[in-house]
Amino acid sequence: MGKASRDKRDIYYRKAKEEGWRARSAFKLLQIDEEFNIFEGVNRVVDLCAAPGSWSQVLSRKLYLPAKLAPDSKDGDLPLIVAIDLQPMAPIEGVIQVQGDITNARTAEVVIRHFDGCKADLVVCDGAPDVTGLHDMDEFVQSQLILAGLTIVTHILKVGGKFIAKIFRGKDTSLLYCQLKLFFTEVTFAKPKSSRNSSIEAFAVCENYSPPEGFNEKDLHRLLEKVGSPSGVDDLDCSSGWLEGPNKVYIPFLACGDLNGYDSDQSYPLPKTADGTYQSLEPVQPPIAPPYKRALDMKKALNQGIRGVEKLSIDPSS
Numbered sequence: 157m158g159k160a161s162r163d164k165r166d167i168y169y170r171k172a173k174e175e176g177w178r179a180r181s182a183f184k185l186l187q188i189d190e191e192f193n194i195f196e197g198v199n200r201v202v203d204l205c206a207a208p209g210s211w212s213q214v215l216s217r218k219l220y221l222p223a224k225l226a227p228d229s230k231d232g233d234l235p236l237i238v239a240i241d242l243q244p245m246a247p248i249e250g251v252i253q254v255q256g257d258i259t260n261a262r263t264a265e266v267v268i269r270h271f272d273g274c275k276a277d278l279v280v281c282d283g284a285p286d287v288t289g290l291h292d293m294d295e296f297v298q299s300q301l302i303l304a305g306l307t308i309v310t311h312i313l314k315v316g317g318k319f320i321a322k323i324f325r326g327k328d329t330s331l332l333y334c335q336l337k338l339f340f341t342e343v344t345f346a347k348p349k350s351s352r353n354s355s356i357e358a359f360a361v362c363e364n365y366s367p368p369e370g371f372n373e374k375d376l377h378r379l380l381e382k383v384g385s386p387s388g389v390d391d392l393d394c395s396s397g398w399l400e401g402p403n404k405v406y407i408p409f410l411a412c413g414d415l416n417g418y419d420s421d422q423s424y425p426l427p428k429t430a431d432g433t434y435q436s437l438e439p440v441q442p443p444i445a446p447p448y449k450r451a452l453d454m455k456k457a458l459n460q461g462i463r464g465v466e467k468l469s470i471d472p473s474s
């Protein structure tokens with residue numbers, strides 16, 4: 157798909173370039189904030205799976221830059237934003253970057269070190285594995301990323317803090333809801349307007365972190381497994397009857413973003429300049445080392461090789 161054609165079909169892709177966001181995902185976090193006010197009172201944040209960095213840009217613009225530009229700003233009081241991804245990303249003002257795998261315990265240790273004994277007010281996770289198209293498989297791998305996020309949350313989030321995580325809706329959505337409910341008093345699944353209807357993606361908005369009494373981080377996985385077992389956990393029996401009967405679990409599901417705002421599944425006419433043409437903008441910051449770079453390089457080398465062979469066969473001087 158050409159850039160102009162994508163600009164027409166994907167209004168949020170075009171708007172992201174116009175407003176200086178590295179990815180259209182920025183609008184998802186902004187629309188979640190419109191509904192849930194997630195940045196209120198937030199001074200320390202962890203952005204998990206952050207590359208290419210549009211959520212970190214939102215955090216920088218909403219939290220760091222206003223604090224830095226405030227007349228009474230002091231260096232020591234500026235918000236702390238730590239962003240992690242497998243991929244490196246170009247710098248963002250006020251954002252500390254860690255390159256690492258969130259499923260690896262050592263990554264959590266590095267993040268904790270940056271907080272220097274303090275706790276985070278908010279953890280966001282927009283992690284996504286490479287999607288295979290096999291929904292069960294994609295949902296399973298996605299849930300592993302959320303659980304890795306939850307592991308970091310249990311080490312670093314303050315009581316009362318918030319956790320926002322991308323989920324893939326599927327047959328285990330109720331189980332995930334119950335697992336998250338063990339740790340947060342409010343859990344809502346939200347679908348921002350900038351997330352396409354055709355996508356199974358949604359976001360778990362978890363508010364008021366309150367781990368079970370006596371909870372030890374080492375017990376996380378045992379506790380989560382218990383949610384899916386016949387005995388359940390305390391009064392939250394999610395193992396049976398979530399689809400029927402008196403124990404049925406109702407998952408709060410909310411569309412968010414201005415309902416009169418742009419619809420991500422609709423095409424919009426392109427704004428023309430005075431001479432009647434349309435000028436497509438370049439992406440704000442292409443990924444600096446995307447995982448697909450090697451494949452692109454190999455394809456390029458192959459094409460060059462083929463062109464070289466073609467040249468050989470038509471060049472009479474050879």
Ligand code: SAM
Nearest residue numbers: 181205207208209210211242257258282283284
């Ligand atoms: N929120 C980002 C933004 O606004 O620019 C977009 C995130 S992108 C949809 C998903 C990211 O998850 C990718 O950059 C990928 O490298 C990262 N990711 C996937 N698995 C990961 C893992 N195990 N550890 C760290 N990052 C991971």
